[in-house]
Amino acid sequence: MKRQVLACKCPCSGGPGILELSEIIRCSPASHPCAPRRGLSAHLPLLSRLRFVFGTSVVPALDLVDRQSVTRFVSPSGRTVYQVVGSSGKLYTCYASCHFCSCPAFTFSVLRKGDNLVCKHLLAIYLSRATGACQEQSVSNQQLTALLLPEEK
Amino acid sequence: MAGAGAVGPRPRPLLLLGPTGSGRSTLLFRAALVGASVVSSARVLFLAPRPLERLPGGKAAGAGAIQRIHFLYPASFQELLQLVASLHQTLSSSSSMIVLDGLEEYLNNCSSPCTAAQLVALLLDTSNYFSQKRSHLSVGCQLIVSMKFPGEAGEEAEHFSAIEHYFPAHLWLHPDTGVDIGLDNQGLTKLIRAHLLQPGTKDQEWMVKFDAQGSMTISPLPCKNETENDTVSGNRPSVSEADATVPSSQS
Numbered sequence A: 001m002k003r004q005v006l007a008c009k010c011p012c013s014g015g016p017g018i019l020e021l022s023e024i025i026r027c028s029p030a031s032h033p034c035a036p037r038r039g040l041s042a043h044l045p046l047l048s049r050l051r052f053v054f055g056t057s058v059v060p061a062l063d064l065v066d067r068q069s070v071t072r073f074v075s076p077s078g079r080t081v082y083q084v085v086g087s088s089g090k091l092y093t094c095y096a097s098c099h100f101c102s103c104p105a106f107t108f109s110v111l112r113k114g115d116n117l118v119c120k121h122l123l124a125i126y127l128s129r130a131t132g133a134c135q136e137q138s139v140s141n142q143q144l145t146a147l148l149l150p151e152e153k
Numbered sequence B: 001m002a003g004a005g006a007v008g009p010r011p012r013p014l015l016l017l018g019p020t021g022s023g024r025s026t027l028l029f030r031a032a033l034v035g036a037s038v039v040s041s042a043r044v045l046f047l048a049p050r051p052l053e054r055l056p057g058g059k060a061a062g063a064g065a066i067q068r069i070h071f072l073y074p075a076s077f078q079e080l081l082q083l084v085a086s087l088h089q090t091l092s093s094s095s096s097m098i099v100l101d102g103l104e105e106y107l108n109n110c111s112s113p114c115t116a117a118q119l120v121a122l123l124l125d126t127s128n129y130f131s132q133k134r135s136h137l138s139v140g141c142q143l144i145v146s147m148k149f150p151g152e153a154g155e156e157a158e159h160f161s162a163i164e165h166y167f168p169a170h171l172w173l174h175p176d177t178g179v180d181i182g183l184d185n186q187g188l189t190k191l192i193r194a195h196l197l198q199p200g201t202k203d204q205e206w207m208v209k210f211d212a213q214g215s216m217t218i219s220p221l222p223c224k225n226e227t228e229n230d231t232v233s234g235n236r237p238s239v240s241e242a243d244a245t246v247p248s249s250q251s
Helices: A005-011 A018-026 A040-066 A106-110 A120-131 A140-146 B024-035 B077-085 B101-105 B113-133 B154-166
Strands: A070-074 A080-085 A091-095 A135-138 B014-018 B044-047 B071-072 B097-101 B142-148 B169-176 B187-199 B204-211 B217-222 B243-246
Touching: A018 A040, A018 B071, A018 B217, A070 A120, A070 A140, A080 A120, A080 A140, A091 A120, A091 A140, A091 B014, A091 B044, A106 A120, A106 B154, A120 B071, B014 B024, B024 B044, B024 B097, B024 B142, B024 B217, B044 B077, B071 B101, B071 B169, B077 B101, B101 B113, B101 B142, B113 B154
Parallel strands: A070 A135, B014 B142, B014 B169, B044 B071, B044 B097, B097 B142
Antiparallel strands: A070 A080, A080 A091, B169 B187, B187 B204, B204 B217, B217 B243
16 A cells, blocks of 8 residues: 555645544554453454554564553653654654654655555554553653754764 | 644645745745734744845735744754754744745755655644644644755755655646746736645646736636636635735745
8 A cells, every 4th residue: 555545635734644544543453442351363353454554564563562662752841752662672763743753664664665654663652552551751841852853973 | 643632723734846936935935924914823933044135014014924923044954953843942832834945955964865854754743733732723833845846866856755745735836938928018027837736625726926026916827627716625825816025035
């Protein structure tokens, strides 16, 4: 599925396909109210649906959720930003309202080739929010500004 | 993104594209003035590499509109990033419009397509943040960015391809020769055809006329297949019939 297909339908300004992706995640197996009771296996068709849309990112993203790798930082100004600990332990910055991740896969596969909607870190944020597995941390306004900026090389 | 919370209507981010001399800065400034005139709570942030050479006066400026435009001139890509990232700390009131002129000049100092995308995503995330802060009001925060047509290959094209998807609406400016309407006879110095493309709505076109006194007139062109004027959804800046004394364009 091409990114543009979803982007075209998106009525909000949050970047490619934000609303559609939120809907898909809301209907995903992990966020289903019955999931804890019935186990994930009861929702395999839904997992397949998730895989159909997000491809091979789904399993690594669920793994990141399991490890509680997603942290949402909030400052007194109300500004938020996410950080995800990648599988190698590296920290990636993701913006709260539009699709951006500082990982190389986002640049290559989402921005350049356009063959994926999101990277596994962005997907992990959606899934973490949906399952309540997202860590929350308060920081100062100044610290939040620093988190929004690219890492200095 | 998930958990962003309910916000008011979010105007679509708009990318204004045109070649050198197509009046990008002039139109952008006009949009900022319109944006600043909508309601008294409007606050426009105008970002550019350098000040416009001449600001409009008289009726075009409106009584208080220009005072509601906050001009900032970050000199480099790094300064721009720093400024945008810290707006939540530094601005006392939420912006209703963020305008960036001359994106291509900033991208010249940008190391990679990823960093270019990060700048645009940061602008978008910031305008969404202001929309959320303004959710008690009827309109959110509009983002409008102008840039010169990128080349077809090389670094410019790579940067453009990384950022274009962040803008659902594109306004293309095409200089017109004016042969058909007799440019000289009407005292006009420049004619620009503006073509708005946004998914889910009909394309729209306007003719932008500049005369020797620096006045700008914008008039809608009929759709290719229809003659009536259709309105486009979203809160793009109004570019209906208008006269304005305009600043010298830097583009």
